Amino acid sequence: MEAVSINSLSKSFNKGAIQALDAVSFSVQEGELFGLIGPDGAGKTTLFRILTTLLLPDSGEATVYGWDIRTDYQKIRREVGYMPGKFSLYQDLTVEENLSFFASVFGQKLTDNYALIQDIYEQIAPFKDRRAGKLSGGMKQKLALCCALIHRPKLLFLDEPTTGVDAVSRKEFWEMLKKLKAQGMSILVSTPYMDEANLCERIALIQNGKILSIDSPQGIIKQYPTPLYAVKAKNMISLLATLRQQEQLASCYAFGEYHHISFKSQDAQQLQQLQQTLEAAGHQEISMLAIEPSIEDCFIELMH
Amino acid sequence: MRTLIFLLKKEFKQIFRNKALLPIIFIAPIMQLIILPLAADFEIKNINISFVDHDRSSFSQQLYQKIVGSGYFKAISYGSSYQDAMQHIEKEESDIILEIPEGFERQLIRENKQDLFVAINAINGVKAGLGGSYLNQIIANYNQDIRAEWGLIKGNPQQAGLQVSSYFWFNPHMNYQVFMVPAILVLLVTMISTYMCALNIVKEKEIGTIEQINVTPIKKYQFILGKLIPFWLIGIFIFTIGLFGIGYLIYGIVPLGNLLTLYAYLSLYLIAMLGLGLLISTVSNTQQQAMSVAFFFIMIFMLMSGLFTSIDSMPNWAKAIAYCSPVTYFIDVIRMLVLKGSTFNDIKVHFAITAGFAVLLNVWALYKYKKTS
Structure with a gap:
C-alpha cells in the first residue's frame, strides 16, 4: 500500500498570483524515507499542509494510506504525525506537559508509546520540567519530534526539521529518522539542504511548485546528462568571469572552492583547450578534474 | 468529553502560569472598581x-x-x-x-x-x-x-410661590457610587471576557500551535469550548468578587433583586461577549490586530452604553447605536436588579435580546472560523 499518493495536485494563493503547487504528482511507499528537496518557496510547506489536511488544494487528488484528504481528514489526523517547520508547541508548558497533552488528545497516555520515543526523549528528559520556550534549538526539535511521534503515527511528516539546527544535531536527527524507519514508519521529510538528500531512500526535487525529478539519490545523479568538471585557479572571481565568456561551456557556476563546468559537446580535446585558454588569459595555479555530480549539481542542471 | 477536560486543564495551566496576564485578569479589575467609582462623581464641587x-x-x-x-x-x-x-x-x-x-x-x-x-x-x-x-x-x-x-x-404675605420638593427613588441620597459601581463592574467583566478570549485564540494562531492542534483528532467545537469555558468561569468569578467583595464590603451596595436572575443573565451575557471575542479572533492574525479591533468595540461600549451619559438624552442615531450594544442591556439590567430590585418579568426583553446577541455572535464567529481554517 502506498503511504501517500498524489495526483496532479495544484494550489495557488492570492487569487492565482502565486502558484505554490503546479500539478504535483508522486507517491511514497509504505515504510519509505522520502525526501522533498527544494529551495525556500518551492512549495514544500504548502504540500505538507495539504497532506496533513490543514489546507485544501485547488485541484487534484491526494490520499494518505488510501484516505482522501478532503473527505477522510478525521482518519488521516489520527494516523499521521506532523512536525511543522516552525516550532509550534506550547512554550509556556513544560517538556513533559507538552508531551502528555499531545498524547492525551490522541486518547493515549505518555507511557503507551514510550518505547518509540525513548531514545529521543532520554536526551531531553533532564529538562522535562523546563518550559518548552526555554529550550535550545536542538532540544526544541527533539521535543517536537517526540510530540509528533507520541501517538505512534503510521506516517510522519517533517517539514524542514533540520533548518536552523547545528551540524551535530542534524546528524543525530537523521540517525533518529533511520531508526524510526527501521521500525516500519513511513517518513516524508522536506529539506532545503541538498547534502541531506543522500540520506533519503528516494527524493523529489521541487522548484516553483513543480516536481523536477523523482528517483533515488543515486538515480538522480546517474541522470546527469554530461560529464562534470571542477576548475580552480588562484583568482576565483576573475576565473568565473573568464569561464562565462567561453561559448563551448553548457554551464558554469561557483560551487564551494571550485567552479563547476560542463561542456556542450562531448569532445575529449576541449578540456585541454580550455586549460590553454585560461592560461592565455593569465590565470595561475589552474587545476581541473572530472567529478561525480552531487544532488545540488543535478538540481542546478534541472532548473535550467 | 475527555479531550475537552484535557484542553481545559491545559488552558488553566497556561492562564495561571502567565505572570504578566494574571494580575491584569484578577487584580486590575478589582483596583479599577475601587478607584473608578470614587473618581466618576458627577456632582460638581469647588x-x-x-x-x-x-x-x-x-x-x-x-x-x-x-x-x-x-x-x-x-x-x-x-x-x-x-x-x-x-x-x-x-x-x-x-x-x-x-x-x-x-x-x-x-x-x-x-x-x-x-x-x-x-x-x-x-x-x-x-x-x-x-x-x-x-x-x-x-x-x-x-x-x-x-x-x-x-x-x-409691605404687609403682603401671600407671595405667590411654587415649592417643588423632589425625592430620589432607589437611590435616596443620589449617591453616584451606588449608580456607578454596578455599571463599571459590567464594563470590566465585558473587557476581561472579550479581550482575553480573543487574544488567547489569536495567540495560538500567532505561535502556530493551532496548526499542531488541527492535525490532531481534536474537533473544532472542542477547541472552541476549551477556549470559551475558562473565560466564562473567570468572568463569573470576577463579577462575584466585584459585586460582593467590592460592591458590598466597600460601597455597601446590597443587591435588591434576585441573585439567581442576575447570575442567569450574567451567564447568558458572557456567552454573547465571548462570541464577540471569538469573532474578533477569526478576523485577526496577530494579537496586535485583535487588540485594536477589540479596543474599537470596547470604546463604543464604554461611551455609548449609558454608563456615563443617559441614553435617553442621546440623539436618535446614537440611540440606535446604543441599542446595538449588548453592554447597554446589561448596564440596564444590573441597575434594575441591584438598585431597584426588579424581577425576571421586568427584564424579560433584556434576556431575549441578549440571547439574540449570544446566538448571532457565536453563529457568526463559528461560520467565520470554519471558513478561515
Whole structure:
C-alpha cells in the first residue's frame, strides 16, 4: 500500500498570483524515507499542509494510506504525525506537559508509546520540567519530534526539521529518522539542504511548485546528462568571469572552492583547450578534474 | 468529553502560569472598581467664581454670602472690574463670573426688578452646565427670600410661590457610587471576557500551535469550548468578587433583586461577549490586530452604553447605536436588579435580546472560523 499518493495536485494563493503547487504528482511507499528537496518557496510547506489536511488544494487528488484528504481528514489526523517547520508547541508548558497533552488528545497516555520515543526523549528528559520556550534549538526539535511521534503515527511528516539546527544535531536527527524507519514508519521529510538528500531512500526535487525529478539519490545523479568538471585557479572571481565568456561551456557556476563546468559537446580535446585558454588569459595555479555530480549539481542542471 | 477536560486543564495551566496576564485578569479589575467609582462623581464641587460687584451694597453682600455659603462655589476674587475677572477666566483660575450691576440694591427696591450678568467658562462642558444651573438656583432662591422679606414689610404675605420638593427613588441620597459601581463592574467583566478570549485564540494562531492542534483528532467545537469555558468561569468569578467583595464590603451596595436572575443573565451575557471575542479572533492574525479591533468595540461600549451619559438624552442615531450594544442591556439590567430590585418579568426583553446577541455572535464567529481554517 502506498503511504501517500498524489495526483496532479495544484494550489495557488492570492487569487492565482502565486502558484505554490503546479500539478504535483508522486507517491511514497509504505515504510519509505522520502525526501522533498527544494529551495525556500518551492512549495514544500504548502504540500505538507495539504497532506496533513490543514489546507485544501485547488485541484487534484491526494490520499494518505488510501484516505482522501478532503473527505477522510478525521482518519488521516489520527494516523499521521506532523512536525511543522516552525516550532509550534506550547512554550509556556513544560517538556513533559507538552508531551502528555499531545498524547492525551490522541486518547493515549505518555507511557503507551514510550518505547518509540525513548531514545529521543532520554536526551531531553533532564529538562522535562523546563518550559518548552526555554529550550535550545536542538532540544526544541527533539521535543517536537517526540510530540509528533507520541501517538505512534503510521506516517510522519517533517517539514524542514533540520533548518536552523547545528551540524551535530542534524546528524543525530537523521540517525533518529533511520531508526524510526527501521521500525516500519513511513517518513516524508522536506529539506532545503541538498547534502541531506543522500540520506533519503528516494527524493523529489521541487522548484516553483513543480516536481523536477523523482528517483533515488543515486538515480538522480546517474541522470546527469554530461560529464562534470571542477576548475580552480588562484583568482576565483576573475576565473568565473573568464569561464562565462567561453561559448563551448553548457554551464558554469561557483560551487564551494571550485567552479563547476560542463561542456556542450562531448569532445575529449576541449578540456585541454580550455586549460590553454585560461592560461592565455593569465590565470595561475589552474587545476581541473572530472567529478561525480552531487544532488545540488543535478538540481542546478534541472532548473535550467 | 475527555479531550475537552484535557484542553481545559491545559488552558488553566497556561492562564495561571502567565505572570504578566494574571494580575491584569484578577487584580486590575478589582483596583479599577475601587478607584473608578470614587473618581466618576458627577456632582460638581469647588466651582471657582469671580465676583464683579459694582454695587457694594448690603444686598450684593447677601448674595455673595449665599453663593459662597452653598458649598459648591469658591470665591476666587471679589472686585469691581469685569476685565480683571475675565483675566482669571483666561488663566483657568476661575469658571464663572457673576457681575452685579451698579445700583443693584436701589433698582431692586425701586423697580422690583434687576438684571445680573453671569459669564461661564464652557471649556469643561459638564462643569459649566452644572455650575450655571447651581448658580441660577441660588439666585432664584435669593430672589424669593428678598421678595418674602418685602412681602412682610409691605404687609403682603401671600407671595405667590411654587415649592417643588423632589425625592430620589432607589437611590435616596443620589449617591453616584451606588449608580456607578454596578455599571463599571459590567464594563470590566465585558473587557476581561472579550479581550482575553480573543487574544488567547489569536495567540495560538500567532505561535502556530493551532496548526499542531488541527492535525490532531481534536474537533473544532472542542477547541472552541476549551477556549470559551475558562473565560466564562473567570468572568463569573470576577463579577462575584466585584459585586460582593467590592460592591458590598466597600460601597455597601446590597443587591435588591434576585441573585439567581442576575447570575442567569450574567451567564447568558458572557456567552454573547465571548462570541464577540471569538469573532474578533477569526478576523485577526496577530494579537496586535485583535487588540485594536477589540479596543474599537470596547470604546463604543464604554461611551455609548449609558454608563456615563443617559441614553435617553442621546440623539436618535446614537440611540440606535446604543441599542446595538449588548453592554447597554446589561448596564440596564444590573441597575434594575441591584438598585431597584426588579424581577425576571421586568427584564424579560433584556434576556431575549441578549440571547439574540449570544446566538448571532457565536453563529457568526463559528461560520467565520470554519471558513478561515
